[in-house]
Amino acid sequence: MNLLEDIMVIQAKISGAEAVKLYDIKMENAAIIRKAARDIMVSGNNLEMFGFTDSKYYKLIRNLIEEFRILFVDWVAKFNPKHFIVDEWGLFNPPGISTDYVQRDDEFNFLDEDEDDEF
Template sequence: MHEEEDASSPNPEQLPIFKKGREIYELTVKITDLIPDEDQMLCTYKDFMLEDAANLTVKVAGAEAADLYDIRMENAAIIRKAARDLMTHCSGLKMFGFKETQYLHLIREAIEEYRLLFIDWVSTFDPWNYCVDRWGLFNPPGVSADDYDPDGDKE
């Protein structure tokens, strides 16, 4: 019975994308720790980078817990934005005088590996397990924002 529970609700921490996200977060911590505390601009970037790197695991866990297609896709969109912003922040660090730029390629390379895992992960989302997204952004193909939703409509 314990094995059945594990199969129906996998631990997101065991997923390759979650593990890679954790690795990116730890790498981001180590690199941003090299930012001098007195440099206000770079410290602002540090805060943004740590938040974006944290979202690479937090939003995977949220998507796995939600299970619904629309919620999973919403979390995936946030992850994509966080990963892209993290790469942009690397450029910002360089532009604003971060001295240890030789390490920034490590974040970029890890994000590329994460991107490939992300593609595989998103392909596992079940488009038939959904509630209609009334905003129209995260509906499965063929579902419209004004479609009847037997699980969500009270009419």
């Protein structure tokens, strides 16, 4: 069971998403947070399956994850989609932006120009 690992991942990825300006990086962190939270949700079943006597208290954790989910949805909605670099894998592009939006060379030029900018 990776309960503590998932909790640490959530904390680290929230910090990581807050530390950057780029939409695609924020969304990537958000996806990792979502996965870790879902893993926490289902890990309660493992406790019951392995016969832990206090697994009934896991419902508290599930309730807290649900409260977190509601806050998470609002947080993600505030990500600014105007600050992005095209995700060549197509997973974390802002709505309406495809992988062929910017030529590869233009993307790297954009990165070079912003190298000194603080995020």
